[in-house]
Amino acid sequence: MKKPLIAEMISVGTELLLGEIIDTNAAFLGERLRDLGIFVYRRQTLGDNLERLVAAVKEASSRADLLVLCGGLGPTDDDLTREAIAAAVNEEPYVDDALLRDLEAKFAARKRAMPEGNTKQAWLIKSAGALANPVGTAPGWYVNKGGKIIVALPGPPNELTRMWCEQVEKLLPASGRVLYHRTLHTIGIGESDLAERIKEFTRLDSPGIGTYARNSGVDVRIAAAGESTDKARAVAEPVIREIELILAPWIFGCDDETVVSAIKKILDGRGQTFSCMESVSGGVLAAEITDCPGISSCFRGSLTAYANEVKIRAGVDAALIRQHGVVSAEVAVSMAVAAKKMFHTDWGLATTGVAGPAPLEGKSPGTAWVAVSGPNGESAAFVDWPGDRAVIRKRVCRTVFQSFLNAMKESK
Amino acid sequence: MKKPLIAEMISVGTELLLGEIIDTNAAFLGERLRDLGIFVYRRQTLGDNLERLVAAVKEASSRADLLVLCGGLGPTDDDLTREAIAAAVNEEPYVDDALLRDLEAKFAARKRAMPEGNTKQAWLIKSAGALANPVGTAPGWYVNKGGKIIVALPGPPNELTRMWCEQVEKLLPASGRVLYHRTLHTIGIGESDLAERIKEFTRLDSPGIGTYARNSGVDVRIAAAGESTDKARAVAEPVIREIELILAPWIFGCDDETVVSAIKKILDGRGQTFSCMESVSGGVLAAEITDCPGISSCFRGSLTAYANEVKIRAGVDAALIRQHGVVSAEVAVSMAVAAKKMFHTDWGLATTGVAGPAPLEGKSPGTAWVAVSGPNGESAAFVDWPGDRAVIRKRVCRTVFQSFLNAMKESK
Numbered sequence: 001m002k003k004p005l006i007a008e009m010i011s012v013g014t015e016l017l018l019g020e021i022i023d024t025n026a027a028f029l030g031e032r033l034r035d036l037g038i039f040v041y042r043r044q045t046l047g048d049n050l051e052r053l054v055a056a057v058k059e060a061s062s063r064a065d066l067l068v069l070c071g072g073l074g075p076t077d078d079d080l081t082r083e084a085i086a087a088a089v090n091e092e093p094y095v096d097d098a099l100l101r102d103l104e105a106k107f108a109a110r111k112r113a114m115p116e117g118n119t120k121q122a123w124l125i126k127s128a129g130a131l132a133n134p135v136g137t138a139p140g141w142y143v144n145k146g147g148k149i150i151v152a153l154p155g156p157p158n159e160l161t162r163m164w165c166e167q168v169e170k171l172l173p174a175s176g177r178v179l180y181h182r183t184l185h186t187i188g189i190g191e192s193d194l195a196e197r198i199k200e201f202t203r204l205d206s207p208g209i210g211t212y213a214r215n216s217g218v219d220v221r222i223a224a225a226g227e228s229t230d231k232a233r234a235v236a237e238p239v240i241r242e243i244e245l246i247l248a249p250w251i252f253g254c255d256d257e258t259v260v261s262a263i264k265k266i267l268d269g270r271g272q273t274f275s276c277m278e279s280v281s282g283g284v285l286a287a288e289i290t291d292c293p294g295i296s297s298c299f300r301g302s303l304t305a306y307a308n309e310v311k312i313r314a315g316v317d318a319a320l321i322r323q324h325g326v327v328s329a330e331v332a333v334s335m336a337v338a339a340k341k342m343f344h345t346d347w348g349l350a351t352t353g354v355a356g357p358a359p360l361e362g363k364s365p366g367t368a369w370v371a372v373s374g375p376n377g378e379s380a381a382f383v384d385w386p387g388d389r390a391v392i393r394k395r396v397c398r399t400v401f402q403s404f405l406n407a408m409k410e411s412k
Numbered sequence: 413m414k415k416p417l418i419a420e421m422i423s424v425g426t427e428l429l430l431g432e433i434i435d436t437n438a439a440f441l442g443e444r445l446r447d448l449g450i451f452v453y454r455r456q457t458l459g460d461n462l463e464r465l466v467a468a469v470k471e472a473s474s475r476a477d478l479l480v481l482c483g484g485l486g487p488t489d490d491d492l493t494r495e496a497i498a499a500a501v502n503e504e505p506y507v508d509d510a511l512l513r514d515l516e517a518k519f520a521a522r523k524r525a526m527p528e529g530n531t532k533q534a535w536l537i538k539s540a541g542a543l544a545n546p547v548g549t550a551p552g553w554y555v556n557k558g559g560k561i562i563v564a565l566p567g568p569p570n571e572l573t574r575m576w577c578e579q580v581e582k583l584l585p586a587s588g589r590v591l592y593h594r595t596l597h598t599i600g601i602g603e604s605d606l607a608e609r610i611k612e613f614t615r616l617d618s619p620g621i622g623t624y625a626r627n628s629g630v631d632v633r634i635a636a637a638g639e640s641t642d643k644a645r646a647v648a649e650p651v652i653r654e655i656e657l658i659l660a661p662w663i664f665g666c667d668d669e670t671v672v673s674a675i676k677k678i679l680d681g682r683g684q685t686f687s688c689m690e691s692v693s694g695g696v697l698a699a700e701i702t703d704c705p706g707i708s709s710c711f712r713g714s715l716t717a718y719a720n721e722v723k724i725r726a727g728v729d730a731a732l733i734r735q736h737g738v739v740s741a742e743v744a745v746s747m748a749v750a751a752k753k754m755f756h757t758d759w760g761l762a763t764t765g766v767a768g769p770a771p772l773e774g775k776s777p778g779t780a781w782v783a784v785s786g787p788n789g790e791s792a793a794f795v796d797w798p799g800d801r802a803v804i805r806k807r808v809c810r811t812v813f814q815s816f817l818n819a820m821k822e823s824k
Contacts, residue, residue, distance in 0.1 A: 017452045019442025022434060026457070030431030040429045041464060045438070045455040052453060192487055192527045202489075211488070212427050213568075221432075283690075283698025286716040290694025291801060293769055301722040304698040304714040306707075310755060343722060357705055387547055389703060391570050 004177055004225070005038045008064040010056055012072035012081050013155060014047035025070045025153075025160050032164065037177030037225055038066065048072065053084035061088065061148050066172070071155030073138040075117040081152050082123050082141070089145055091125040099123075099130055099139055106137055131167050135159045142171055149173075180232035181223035182240050186250035187259060188402045191218045194250075198243050207236040209243075215394050216259050216401075220247070252405055259401045260292040266408050267298040267347075272375075274404075275343030276302035277314065277335040279326070280353035280368050284393045285400065300343040305335070314338050325361045327353050329380040332371035340373050348373040349404055351396050355389045366392050370400035372407045379407055416589060417450045420476040422468055424484035424493050425567060426459035437482045437565075437572050444576060449589035449637060450478065460484065465496035473500065473560045478584070483567030485550040487529040493564050494535050494553070501557050503537040511535075511542055511551055518549055543579050547571045554583055561585075592644035593619075593635035594652050598662035599671060599814045603630045606662075610655050619648040621655075627806050628671050628813075632659065664817055671813045672704040678820050679710040679759075684787075686816075687755030688714035689726065689747040691738070692765035692780050696805045697812065712755040717747070726750050737773045739765050741792040744783035752785050760785040761816055763808050767801045778804050782812035784819045791819055 009030075011023050026043055033040050041064065046053050053072075060067045072081030086093045099122035107114040121138050124130060131140030131151075136159045143150040151168055153160045186194065191213045195202065198220070202209045207224035222240050226232030244251060253262040267274060278285050286302035289295055305311040308326060312318045315338035316331065324330045332350050339348035353368020354360040366386035372379050381403045385395040421442075423435050438455055445452050453476065458465050465484075472479045484493030498505045511534035519526040533550045536542060543552030543563075548571045555562040563580055565572045598606065603625045607614065610632070614621045619636035634652050638644030656663060665674040679686060690697050698714035701707055717723040720738060724730045727750035728743065736742045744762050752760035765780020766772040778798035784791050793815045797807040 017442050017455060018446050019439035019444075022436055022439045024434055027428075027431035027434045030429050032431075034430045041459065041461075042468070043429060043457040047453065049453075056454070190524075192529060195488055195529075196527060210426060210490070212432060278695075278698075282702025283695040283700075283714055283716070284702075286690075286695025287699045287805075288695075290696075290716070290718065290767075293767075293801065296718055299718055301718045302695055302716040304695070304702070304716070306702065306711055306713045307755075310713040343719075355702070355705075388570055389705065391547075393699075 005065045005173070006063070007033050007038045007040045007066040007068065008060040009040065009043040009068045009070065010053075010060060011043070011045045011070045011155075012048070012053065013045075014078070016045050016071070017047045023070075024157055025155065028157065028161055029068060029070070029164065032169070035179055036169065036172065037179050038172075048078035048080055050080050050083055050087070053080055054087045057084050057088035057150070061150060065147070066149045066151070069150070069152045070160060073121065073140065073152060073154045075115065075121055075137075077117075079120075082120065085128075085141065085143060085150055085152060086125050089125070089127060089143065089150070091127060093120075093123040093125050095119060095122050096124040096130065102132075102139075103137060129171075131163050133159055134162055134166075140168075142168065176227060177225045178227070178229050178232050179223055179225050180229060180236045181221060182236070183219050183221045183255055184240075184244065184247065184251050185214075185217060185219055185253045185257060185259070185262075186247055187217035187252050187398065187405065189218060189247070189250040194218050194220070194247065197246055201239055201243060204239070207239050209239075216398060217250070217252075258292060259398075259405070260289055260295065263401065263404060263408075264292060264295055264298055272346040273298050273300055273343075274347035274349065275300045275339045275345040276349040276351075277311070277316075277339040277342075278302055278304045278351050279306065279311070279335070280355050281351040281393050281396050281400075282306060282355070285349070285351060285397050288397055300345050303339065303342065311335060311338075314342055325363075327361055327363050327367060327369060329369050329371070329382070332369035332380050333373065333378045336371040336373035336378060346375055347404070347407075349400050351400055353383060353392070353396060355392050357389070365389075366395075368392070368396045368399075370396060370403055372400070372403045374407050374411055376411045379403060417477045417585070418475070419445050419450050419452045419478040419480065420472040421452065421455040421480045421482065422465075422472060423455070423457045423482045423567075424460070424465065424496075425457075426490070428457050428483070429459045435482075436569055437567065440569065440573055441480055441482070441576065444581070447591050447593065447635075448581065448584065449591055450584075460490040460492055462492050462495055462499070465492055466499045469496050469500035469562070473562060477559070478561045478563070481562065481564045482572060485533065485552070485564060485566045487527065487533055487549070489529075491532075494532065497540075497553065497555060497562055497564060498537050501537070501539060501555065501562070503539060505532075505535040505537050507531060507534050508536040508542065514544075514551075515549060541583075543575050545571055546574055546578075552580075554580065588639070589637050590639070590641050590644050591635055591637050592641055592648045593633060594648070595667055596632045596634075596652075596656065596659065596663050597626075597629060597665045597669065597671070598632065598659055599629035599664050599810065599817065601630060601659070601662040606630050606632070606659065609658055613651055613655060616651070619651050621651075628810060629662075629664075670704060671810075671817070672701050672707065675813065675816060675820075676704060676707055676710055684758040685710050685712055685755075686759035686761065687712045687751045687757040688761040688763075689723070689728075689751040689754075690714055690716045690763050691718065691723070691747070692767050693763040693805050693808050693812075694718060694767070697761070697763060697809050700809050712757050715751065715754065723747065723750075726754055737775075739773055739775050739779060739781060741781050741783070741794070744781035744792050745785065745790045748783040748785035748790060758787055759816070759819075761812050763812055765795060765804070765808060767804050769801070777801075778807075780804070780808045780811075782808060782815055784812070784815045786819050786823055788823045791815060
């Protein structure tokens with residue numbers, strides 16, 4: 001096996017440091033590099049300052065085989081990525097005639113005169129090849145010097161992602177390593193409990209195993225590298241199968257599947273439908289459900305019944321609200337049954353609780369009941385998960401999805 | 413004026429390098445530090461590797477006065493931030509009795525046994541004070557040694573943001589500079605149009621003016637620094653007032669106000685109520701509305717009518733759907749009127765359109781109609797904003813809020 005390539009990334013732009021935009025390029029490149037079997041050891045963000053940028057480029061390329069810079073290729077004085085690379089590798093930038101003609105043609109096509117400042121977007125250095133920009137004006141650089149590769153790409157994600165996929169990946173040296181990986185999604189088990197159950201595997205060198213707490217539950221990622229897909233799979237698969245057995249009660253899907261796509265798969269298979277009545281989740285449940293493309297095959301709708309009189313008009317028993325309070329198992333079940341009737345579906349889901357910040361009926365924020373009504377009966381689950389409004393509402397959704405998956409298992 | 417503090421940030425976690433999660437903490441801290449008058453020169457992300465982490469902590473604290481680390485405070489073997497700081501400042505971690513008791517109490521309150529691994533969340537070093545975690549289990553560290561400050565905070569954004577605002581900002585040394593700033597929120601005007609209208613001010617050195625495209629519209633941030641609040645205010649306020657005049661037709665609020673809190677303020681003042689019927693937004697509209705604490709004063713509920721038969725049962729005219737298609741101004745208006753009736757409210761909002769990825773009725777994703785029905789009549793607006801499902805749904809919500817604000821202005 002060849003020695004794996006080590007990569008670092010540098011994002012350039014004071015606006016990134018000031019928190020004015022969130023760096024989504026970093027996550028994109030992180031995933032792509034991982035799947036190429038390239039190890040990313042460090043990512044940095046620097047502002048538009050030449051001295052600090054040159055120092056960072058030198059440091060990073062002394063540590064890594066591949067350095068990817070994002071941003072700082074615009075036409076203005078504070079776009080300094082080209083200047084920094086040239087200084088770090090000790091070469092002089094020059095205006096490339098072909099790039100300049102391309103650039104002028106782009107402005108002509110938009111019927112605009114090219115501002116003088118844009119000329120530097122036609123710069124190259126001796127060791128750099130140009131990466132064409134099919135979307136914007138700034139070409140990228142692919143620098144290959146002294147066994148080190150430096151790639152510079154423009155910051156706008158739609159430009160960067162196309163240039164990376166269509167050009168850079170083809171230029172990178174083959175890593176000789178292929179990664180085989182699977183992510184198992186669980187719901188209803190805590191991260192430390194889960195980690196405890198699979199600890200004999202997490203100590204292995206290969207496959208590498210990571211656990212990640214998500215909004216939907218805890219993910220387990222199993223990944224092995226090898227000289228070929230077959231070899232990597234041979235290392236990973238036996239461990240994946242053992243972990244799947246151990247975590248079977250909590251696994252709802254893998255890789256690109258979500259808890260909603262898992263629900264859709266089951267319901268579509270049975271030809272069943274579902275609907276919701278929401279109080280505490282206030283539309284977040286419907287929003288999470290309808291985030292799944294094609295969900296209209298089994299999802300009919302949801303009523304956000306924020307006011308009690310809306311719940312009552314929709315079929316919830318007013319006496320139950322008076323007797324047990326609106327945050328109660330009885331009202332949650334009544335809401336789930338009412339949803340089923342109102343939307344003419346096989347299943348009804350419901351949420352009722354306190355999102356805060358103020359308490360309700362003497363109950364503190366984070367207190368909630370969720371219920372599921374199905375072909376064979378009803379069930380309710382209690383939620384007690386303090387936090388801010390967003391956390392509480394997400395947690396309520398997670399619990400109702402978990403109850404729904406369990407109820408569907410039982411009614412098989 | 414004192415020399416400004418220089419800060420660096422380090423986010424810790426292989427999952428961040430692999431692109432599995434996007435680092436929103438970095439943007440939050442970048443903004444807060446800026447407002448404290450602290451200069452952020454560099455941000456880094458490292459994986460769960462002790463050797464590289466120790467090296468990065470040492471390098472960063474040799475360059476900066478303040479180093480903020482996010483993440484890596486969990487209970488598992490690959491959570492290494494405490495270990496890295498201890499090694500970098502050359503101190504031995506020990507279990508702090510008070511922290512251990514707190515931690516055990518937290519597990520007891522959730523009726524769970526504390527796993528052995530969590531003990532390290534009760535670690536301290538001699539130079540570190542503990543930062544209480546009001547949400548999760550992991551306390552933070554505030555290390556003050558040799559004139560350098562190192563802050564370690566847990567990765568989950570809801571834990572980090574509260575701990576930063578409630579504890580860390582009070583502990584940091586005063587920078588000697590005070591920032592006075594205001595952010596004006598606009599809706600219904602594009603960023604370049606807006607920038608053109610206020611360009612005589614954006615050229616000023618102080619106050620500094622930035623424009624930011626947000627989900628809710630375009631924000632304008634005006635900020636001035638000075639030795640005192642009075643001095644900074646005297647520089648900023650005249651410019652703020654002029655910009656407010658120029659952008660008056662589009663401004664709906666400032667600073668912590670949101671478009672929903674602005675709507676609530678108007679409705680509460682008039683003693684009016686509103687409700688929604690959603691198709692393309694699929695619950696996202698209700699979720700955005702109910703994200704505003706106290707909105708139940710004026711919001712009654714929303715029906716996510718995903719299936720056409722649900723719309724019809726809720727009062728939408730079936731003939732209009734047949735005649736104009738479900739994605740039409742006529743159906744949007746009919747939905748808004750039906751919402752008003754169904755929820756007994758003064759105002760009804762509606763959305764209908766194509767979220768994609770597949771077209772609907774021959775219309776492409778991003779095509780939508782929104783409508784508002786009020787005491788004095790109805791209005792509808794067309795949306796044509798291609799993108800992925802999430803982008804399209806957010807854009808639809810922005811358009812319906814904008815229409816609602818306009819309709820309320822007109823019905824004064």
